[in-house]
Every structure is written in structure tokens, then in C-alpha cells.
Amino acid sequence: xxxxxxxxxxxxxxxxxxxxxxxxxxxxxxxxxxxxxxxxxxxxxxxxxxxxxxxxxxxxxxxxxxxxxxxxxxxxxxxxxxxxxxxxxxxxxxxxxxxxxxxxxxxxxxxxxxxxxxxxxxxxxxxxxxxxxxxxxxxxxxxxxxxxxxxx
Numbered sequence: 001x002x003x004x005x006x007x008x009x010x011x012x013x014x015x016x017x018x019x020x021x022x023x024x025x026x027x028x029x030x031x032x033x034x035x036x037x038x039x040x041x042x043x044x045x046x047x048x049x050x051x052x053x054x055x056x057x058x059x060x061x062x063x064x065x066x067x068x069x070x071x072x073x074x075x076x077x078x079x080x081x082x083x084x085x086x087x088x089x090x091x092x093x094x095x096x097x098x099x100x101x102x103x104x105x106x107x108x109x110x111x112x113x114x115x116x117x118x119x120x121x122x123x124x125x126x127x128x129x130x131x132x133x134x135x136x137x138x139x140x141x142x143x144x145x146x147x148x149x150x151x152x
Contacts, residue, residue, distance in 0.1 A: 004066045004149065008142065011058050015135060018051035022131055031124055033117040045124065049109050052127050052134075056106045059138060060099070067092060067141070070148050092141050098133070105130045 024044045028035065035041040064083050068075045073086055084096035093099055109123040 004063070004070065004145070007058065007062045007066060011055055011063065011138060014051050014055035014058060015138065018048065018055055018131060019135070021045075021048035021051060022128060025124070025128065031121055031128075033121055036117055036120075048124070048131075049127070052131055053106050053110050055138070056102055056134060059134075059141075060103065063141070067145055070145070092144055093137055098137075102130055102134050102137075 021044050025031065025048060028041065035045070060080070064087060065075045068078075068083060068086060071090065073090075075083065078086070081096065081100075084093065084099050087093045087099075088096045105123070105126050109120075109127050112120045112123055114120075
């Protein structure tokens with residue numbers, strides 16, 4: 001139980017910082033390649049990308065298996081897609097497909113080269129929208145898992 005609480009604290013921190021960076025980016029208005037000329041904006045973009053990736057990674061790699069352990073579901077020999085399918089069946093995530101889409105956005109935004117600024121702008125726009133979906137999924141998971149934990 002202690003381990004899942006620590007993982008939730010870690011994800012909460014990523015979420016808090018992700019939202020902070022996201023709100024700063026949204027205040028800029030239109031997102032364009034010109035923002036890459038402003039060091040402060042680049043710092044905020046880097047923070048957003050990092051927190052989006054860390055939150056998505058931590059939920060998928062740490063929280064999902066722990067949820068299944070708490071529910072006494074087999075985890076050890078399951079592939080990640082099997083874990084997602086089980087979480088969908090148990091209604092912890094809306095769909096395995098949605099989580100794979102979030103993962104794909106995470107991969108695209110972190111593997112876009114710095115000189116591909118037009119592509120990066122489009123990936124940031126996708127991630128800004130998807131970050132809200134990820135936050136909603138995570139917050140729903142917290143509500144659902146709290147039924148199985150005390151003092152979460």
C-alpha cells in the first residue's frame with residue numbers, strides 16, 4: 001500500500017508541474033515556431049514536454065501494475081497491452097486504445113528533433129489537448145483506487 005501512495009505522490013507532482021507549464025503556454029495564445037526564439041518560452045515548453053512524458057510513463061510503468069496487484073490480478077507475465085485491456089475491462093481506463101494514443105503522442109513529442117520546429121509545434125498542440133485527457137484518466141483512477149485503499 002505504501003508503494004502505491006508514493007507512486008501517486010510522484011504522479012501528483014508531475015501533474016501539478018504539467019498543469020503549471022500548460023497554463024503558461026496557453027496564455028501565450030497562438031503557438032508558432034517563433035516561440036522557439038524566446039529562451040523563457042523554450043524552458044516552459046521543455047518543462048511541459050518533460051512532465052507530460054514523466055506523468056504518462058509513471059502511470060503506465062508504475063501505477064497500472066500496482067493497481068492490478070492491489071486487485072489481485074496477475075501482472076507478472078502480462079504484456080503491457082494485456083495490462084491495458086485488463087484495466088479497461090475493470091473500468092480504470094476508458095480504453096486501451098486511448099492509452100496507446102496518449103503513448104504515441106508522448107513518443108512523438110519526445111522524439112521530434114529540435115530543427116523540426118513546425119512538426120514540434122503541431123505535436124505540442126496535440127499534447128496540450130491530450131494532457132487534459134491524461135489528467136482526467138489519472139484523476140478518475142485515483143477516485144476508483146481510493147475505494148481499495150485507506151488514507152489515500
